[in-house]
Amino acid sequence: MDEIDLAIIEYLKKDARTSFREIARKLGVSPDTIVNRFRMLQKKGIIQGSTVVINPEKIGYRSMVALMIDAEPEHSTQVLNKLIEIKDIILATKVVGDCDLMAIGVVRDFEHLHDLIVKVATIPHVKDIQVAFWVRNMKICPEFFII
Amino acid sequence: MVIYYNVGCKIGWKRWELLARVKLDEIDIKILRILQRDGRTPFTDIAKKCNVSTDTIIRRFNKMKKMGIISGTTILLNPKKLGYEYIASFCINVNYPHINDVINFIRRIPEVLICVPSIGKCNLFSVAIFKDITRLSEVRDLIKSHPHVKNVSTNIWVGQVLLCPENFEFNF
Numbered sequence: 001m002d003e004i005d006l007a008i009i010e011y012l013k014k015d016a017r018t019s020f021r022e023i024a025r026k027l028g029v030s031p032d033t034i035v036n037r038f039r040m041l042q043k044k045g046i047i048q049g050s051t052v053v054i055n056p057e058k059i060g061y062r063s064m065v066a067l068m069i070d071a072e073p074e075h076s077t078q079v080l081n082k083l084i085e086i087k088d089i090i091l092a093t094k095v096v097g098d099c100d101l102m103a104i105g106v107v108r109d110f111e112h113l114h115d116l117i118v119k120v121a122t123i124p125h126v127k128d129i130q131v132a133f134w135v136r137n138m139k140i141c142p143e144f145f146i147i
Numbered sequence: 148m149v150i151y152y153n154v155g156c157k158i159g160w161k162r163w164e165l166l167a168r169v170k171l172d173e174i175d176i177k178i179l180r181i182l183q184r185d186g187r188t189p190f191t192d193i194a195k196k197c198n199v200s201t202d203t204i205i206r207r208f209n210k211m212k213k214m215g216i217i218s219g220t221t222i223l224l225n226p227k228k229l230g231y232e233y234i235a236s237f238c239i240n241v242n243y244p245h246i247n248d249v250i251n252f253i254r255r256i257p258e259v260l261i262c263v264p265s266i267g268k269c270n271l272f273s274v275a276i277f278k279d280i281t282r283l284s285e286v287r288d289l290i291k292s293h294p295h296v297k298n299v300s301t302n303i304w305v306g307q308v309l310l311c312p313e314n315f316e317f318n319f
Contacts, residue, residue: 009222009224012221012222013221013222013224014219014221015219015220015221016186016187016219016220016221016222017186017187017220044228045225045228046224046225046228046229047222047223047224047225048222048223048224048225049184049185049186049222049223050185050186050187050220050221050222050223051182051183051184051185051186051220051221051222051223052179052182052183052186052217052219052220053217053218053219053220053221054179054183054216054217054218055215055216055217055218058214058215058216059171059216064263066236066265066272068238068268068302080306080309083309084309084311087316088316089311090310090311091308091309091310091311092308092309092311093234093304093305093306093307093308093309094304094305094306095236095302095303095304095305096302096303096305097235097300097301097302097303098238098300098301098302099302102236102302102304130267130268131267131268132238132265132266132267132268132269132272133265133266133267134263134264134265134272135263135264135265135266
């Protein structure tokens, strides 16, 4: 990766819809160069895709929550696959540390949070759930999507 | 409270900041769903899929942007390909009166993606990416060395991280 690649990533991180022509003009290279570089970055798997960043607060979600889940180790993959199927869970992963799995979800209110926890708790082989309810800065920031 | 934003336009954008919830219609949701999958989809393609004019799509998109429903568009990067091998989350307990000091302190660490106050298991929740395990341990020690941090528990994310932004509903 050279400076041009990094510059393309920077521009697209801020606005994925920036036209290649505009990036080319700003960097002083031909639009074809940008197209080729972009395809290369995609091919190498550095850029996995693009998405729209939505502010959940504006559509009625009050907050986000991190769920730390203890599960039976031999069934953790099964639990993981069930987790990501649950509505309102936007991220799920296995972890090494003081719990086995972690999920991040969006919640509308405390009732909804309760329902979400019950849904997760009823997945077979889940033993325990600990909750960290985010109180501020709940906007899904672009950096969040680096994951 | 459900208010259609078409009505909202007439009462001005400032007023919208006060309203709790916006009702999106089918076309809005379709636009959002298509862009969630590929943020660079040309407006002409979206228009074809929705059977409306390109102008309508552009107008809807700009409207949602102005209303703050769409904060922007971005690319999804693979941190591992950029040399960031580890993702970890920290559950941090702090002395409450000094929580803002600690937040500012942690947010200055370049590897930190998220640092939010929270209720429940911990007072602060943070996610960060690291080039190697040595740096991870350095950052953990750095956080723990802050005089108002009581304890830090670390969880390193392993395997594939499943992301499903489509899981949240736009209408309920």
